[in-house]
Structures are given as structure tokens and as C-alpha cells.
Amino acid sequence: MTPDGIADGIASAIRDGVYDEGDQLVQEDLAKQFGVSRNPVREALRLLEARGLITIRDGGGATVRRLSPDDLAEVYALRVAVEPTIARPVIEGATSRAIARLRALAERMAQTSDTAEWLRSNFEFHQLIYELSDRPRTVSILTSLLTAAQPYARKNVEALGGRAQADADHIRIIETIVDGDPDALGSALVSHMTQAEHRVESSYER
Missing domain, CATH: 1.10.10.10 (Winged helix-like DNA-binding domain superfamily/Winged helix DNA-binding domain)
Structure with missing residues (x-):
């Protein structure tokens, strides 16, 4: 290996x-x-x-690595800055097969009670969106950030209401891709990330 x-x-x-x-x-x-x-x-x-x-x-x-509020802020600030830049190419690259896969992943997350399975599906969901942009350098950057965000993703889904909100966000993200609206997709991605960041921040304060 x-x-x-x-x-x-x-x-x-x-x-x-x-x-x-x-x-x-x-x-x-x-x-x-x-x-x-x-x-x-x-x-x-x-x-x-x-x-x-x-x-x-x-x-x-x-x-x-021990998670810190500063690490959290850095990871999410970078994702908020970069992810909206791929909204248009994601929509241009989205096929019916890719959209069907996104829907299947969103449904799996909504139905599972297993946090590990949810996190695996969540990673695949966002990775697929990145790959639809067909921008290898940006995909590499975002994949690195997504990987770094995984410990925070666990805190997010374990927070009160975190999983339900994330599941709803995923449906909204898919809808904006289907509608072909890059501005709405960019906004949906940013909203998804900022809400997750706020929930994790709250877990540090408790």
C-alpha cells in the first residue's frame, strides 16, 4: 500500500x-x-x-490534531472564499447521472442514524460537487479543505439540529444545480458552511 x-x-x-x-x-x-x-x-x-x-x-x-476555534475559522473562511467560484462550472458540468447521485447521497444521509455513514456520504456529496467543476487545481484545494473540515463536520452533526439543517441544505444545493442558477448555488454553499461553522463555534462555548 x-x-x-x-x-x-x-x-x-x-x-x-x-x-x-x-x-x-x-x-x-x-x-x-x-x-x-x-x-x-x-x-x-x-x-x-x-x-x-x-x-x-x-x-x-x-x-x-486538537481542534481549535482558530483552526475552525481558517478552514471555513477559505471554503467560503473558494467554493462560490466553482458554482457556474459545476452547473455547466452537472449531468442527469451526477444529479441522481447527489440525490441518492442526500437521501442516504437523511435516512441513516449512523454518524460515520452520514459523514462518509457527506464527504462524497461535496467531493462530487467539486469534481463537476472540472477545475483540477481548485478541486485539489477544496478537497484538502474538505478533509481538514471533517472533524468539524462531526461536531456539526452532533450539535442540536445540526444534521437536520445540513440535510435540508443539501436538498437546497441540489435544487439550485437543477435550476441552473449559479448565484443561488453560490449562496446556498456559503449559507451551508456558515451555519455549520456557527454550530461548531457554539459547541466550543458550552
Whole structure:
């Protein structure tokens, strides 16, 4: 398995709550888990540090990064700045098959009671929207931000009313794509992100 594949596997585990903030990531244990030597694990951890998901201390010890209000503000400010720029190309690239897939993901999120499954579907939902823009550099930036936002996404759906509001937002986002309205899509994306940010901010204040 490549370092990228290992990094994706660990990132998924962080997203799904297998690892919580502050948890140690032991290279030897990860090497056994993925059936590799410690070298690709070490490289995978460096990739995860670059994604903002973990912290590597002097001496090589790695821990899942602790979430902070400043990190939250940075991630969402960047998403709010970048996501509206792809609204028009997303609409231009949206096929009936892609829209059907978005609807299926939205329905799966609305029906599941499993937070991990919701988070996986949510990631795929937003990733698909990015890919419809057919702008590789922007997709790469947004995917990195989406990955960094996953721990906050968990806090969002665990907040009171967070999941229901997010599910409603997803339907609205799909409707704006179907309507072919880039301004409405940009506004829907920004509203979706700012409401999520506010719910997570409230969880820090409690």
C-alpha cells in the first residue's frame, strides 16, 4: 500500500471517529494494521500533517490534531472564499447521472442514524460537487479543505439540529444545480458552511 493510501485510510478513521482529537498514532501499530513497513507509515503521517489532521512532535510522535476555534475559522473562511467560484462550472458540468447521485447521497444521509455513514456520504456529496467543476487545481484545494473540515463536520452533526439543517441544505444545493442558477448555488454553499461553522463555534462555548 502506498503512503497516499495509508494516509487516506487514517484520514477516514479520524473522520469516522475511530481516532479522536489528541489520540496518539503509533507507527508500529499502523504498520501492522496496513501490512507495511514503518517507512510508508512515516510518509503517510507527513501527508496527514500537511492536510492539517495530525501533529508530529519532535522525535516523531504523532497525535490527532486538537481542534481549535482558530483552526475552525481558517478552514471555513477559505471554503467560503473558494467554493462560490466553482458554482457556474459545476452547473455547466452537472449531468442527469451526477444529479441522481447527489440525490441518492442526500437521501442516504437523511435516512441513516449512523454518524460515520452520514459523514462518509457527506464527504462524497461535496467531493462530487467539486469534481463537476472540472477545475483540477481548485478541486485539489477544496478537497484538502474538505478533509481538514471533517472533524468539524462531526461536531456539526452532533450539535442540536445540526444534521437536520445540513440535510435540508443539501436538498437546497441540489435544487439550485437543477435550476441552473449559479448565484443561488453560490449562496446556498456559503449559507451551508456558515451555519455549520456557527454550530461548531457554539459547541466550543458550552
